[in-house]
Amino acid sequence: MVTPPSDEELAGLPALAPRLADALRALGYGVSGLRQLLDDDGLAALDRGEPEAVVRKIDLALDRPGLAAVVSAFIVGDAVDLVPWLGEELVADCVRCGVLRAVGDAAQHPRHAATIDVRPVEVDGVERLVFSDRDASMTDHVPGPDHVLGVGRASRSLLDITPMDPVGSVLDLGAGCGVQALGQHGAGSITATDVHPRACLYAEATLAAAGLADSAEVLVGSWFQPVAGRRFDRIVANPPFVVGVPEVGHVYRDSGLDLDGATELMLREVPDHLEPDGTAHLLGAWAHVDSGDRGGGAGADWASRVASWLPKEGVEAWIIQRDVVDPAAYVGTWLRDESIDPRSAEGRAKTRRWLDHFAANDVVGIGFGYITLQRVDGPSSITCEDMPQPLGGPFRDEAAEWLLRTAWLRDRNADDILGARYRVRPGVAVERVELAGSEADPEQGFSPAALRVTRTDGPRWSHDTDDAVVRILSAITPDAPLATVLDVMAMLGALPEDGLDDVKEALVPVVVDLVRHGLLLPAELLDDADAHDE
Structure with missing residues (x-):
């Protein structure tokens, strides 16, 4: 080379x-x-x-x-x-x-x-050219510590989850080659930062080639230091989130912070740099730490760990875990990323040191996923959930709608939920699962095993339910409040009149969950969307 x-x-x-x-x-x-x-x-x-x-x-x-x-x-x-x-x-x-x-x-x-x-x-329907160092995909070489990565899978994932509609100001933190900034070409101003001066040169080249040099600034500095005291309408970040020992082997992936310190730092500091209602869209990784009372294994309470990094006031957060791997598989993946053969003497030595560090800190797994934040007034609301299923389309659309749905839910009590009008999302399916009888009694036929309502678009969220909820969903109309629908169903004998208040009380959390995942849509949001389209 x-x-x-x-x-x-x-x-x-x-x-x-x-x-x-x-x-x-x-x-x-x-x-x-x-x-x-x-x-x-x-x-x-x-x-x-x-x-x-x-x-x-x-x-x-x-x-x-x-x-x-x-x-x-x-x-x-x-x-x-x-x-x-x-x-x-x-x-x-x-x-x-x-x-x-x-x-x-x-x-x-x-x-x-x-x-x-x-x-x-x-990017966003426009063909662009991205400048970076040569990777090892076409030529046999080992990228050095100062290597500036091009458009990899993580970059493409972040492009997929980040809204690209125009806003006033955008911060691309850890800009690297500048590809994320390209997706924000409609913003009034773009600020791209990176700790690595070499990366900033490539980002400047990428932006200049796209004709965005006049609307973008590229600043050299660590984390939020170059934009101290500033706030933005949108923050995009693909930080060096590799979970490992506290040292920098490659600038593009290693933060120098211990374990998942890079993701922790981002979650602690991002809210202070968002304008009111501003949003942040990040990739992150976190350790699954065995607390000693859960029996270990991947699944140790990662959600509590990540949620503890966010402030108690002022944030709506949606943290999606897309994958979780065991420590050995994780180390092997990142060794190959830097063109080190895990079978070599160097690879074995690095593997041993990395796994020893994980063991010393009770790390039993490493999770990876997407983080969507919004600055809000009032107490923070943090939702952490696993999403191993296919995305079913650009995740940015789901994230934007999720923020609208949670904003609608934020200040509503039980009476508000029952007094609102809804529509079942088009394409929602009712799944009835029946299993054949056992080998000992093959004549038994099929027995009900599960009943679910499932989205057939987007992330295809699926919720276990029962026949009563399915009947209610079938009766829901955007022309009448939910409470009225339930009253009419009781009058017609579809629900018991005695104990109807208990039915309503039990239904509220079910409706909240269905709204949160977009299976049930508040009519107010539909009205706003129709008005916007007009």
């Missing part, structure tokens, strides 16, 4: 990026161009990190030699003659910035190899 650019060389990249991006786009270098050049099989090989399979697809693209050349250089990492496609002046400027290195005899066979990644991505 060619030598990566120094920070001094990269200082010229933000000014160069718009010219380079324009030249690449003119050759069709983008998401759609890659799809046409490589087709589905080639893109799959690219995702798997199989360069020769990608090259075979490129070699077949005889009708697009310019696109083939720049894909070979900036994605595969091969040395090619770029002068016919980028021009002598731009190639020379790229060499001065360390973006390209001359390979072989420049006089006889001028070839250049790219030292950085310039990766096409689609």
Whole structure:
């Protein structure tokens, strides 16, 4: 692999990026161009990190030699003659910035190899180019401690969970290559920060190539230090959340804080930097710690641990655990992330030290997930739940609606819940599960085993229920308050008139849970949505 650019060389990249991006786009270098050049099989090989399979697809693209050349250089990492496609002046400027290195005899066979990644991505329906250090997916090398990551799976997850509608001000904390800031292009102002000066140079280049340099500022500094005393309408963060020993091996993933200290720091400090009603959208990881009285195992009370990091006043929080893994699997995953073979002497030594640290701190599992926060008036409300099921679409839509639903619930008492009008969400299904009789009595037939109401859109939340609740849901109409619906059902004999007050009291928490997960929608929210659409 060619030598990566120094920070001094990269200082010229933000000014160069718009010219380079324009030249690449003119050759069709983008998401759609890659799809046409490589087709589905080639893109799959690219995702798997199989360069020769990608090259075979490129070699077949005889009708697009310019696109083939720049894909070979900036994605595969091969040395090619770029002068016919980028021009002598731009190639020379790229060499001065360390973006390209001359390979072989420049006089006889001028070839250049790219030292950085310039990766096409689609963000909020717009094709962009993201600048970062070269990763190890296409070339055999070990990224160094100062490596600036490109668009990885975590970055794509954060893009998926973060709203992209325009707001006044956005903070992208731990901006890295700047890809999250691209999703906020409609904001009045964008502030991107990173502790790593090299990352800030790449973020500036990414924003400049997207034409966002005038509406964005990029600041160097640790955590919230660069924006001390400032507040924002939206905060987006993919912090270095790796749970491990308190040291920095790689700036992009290690915070230097012990265990899950990075996520703790974010949750403690984010609320102070949000405007009223402002929201934060974060990725996080947390330790599952065996308290000694739960029998250990993953599932030790992670929710209480994470909730304790948030203030008692002023926050609506939704913390979703998407996955939890055992310590050994977690360590192996992150060793491979830094291109260390767990079987090597180095890999075994790091594994032993990491697992010893987990054992000394009673860590029995590590959870990962999504965090949605909103600054509110009044006591904090914190919801922690597991969501292992498929998302069923962009999670940002569900998170935005969840905040609306919880805001509606926040100040309502039992009488308010019963006095409100509702509609069952379109597509909600009633699932009746019946199981066949036992082997000892095969003639028994089928017996009821479960009754559930389930969303068929979004995260597909599912709630166990009973026939009485199903009857009530079937009768609910947005034209009448819930209490009135229950009274009419009692008059018609569908509910007992004696004890109807007890039925209403028992139904309130059921309705709250169904509203929280969007199976039951308050008519007021539907009316607001219809008015907004008009």
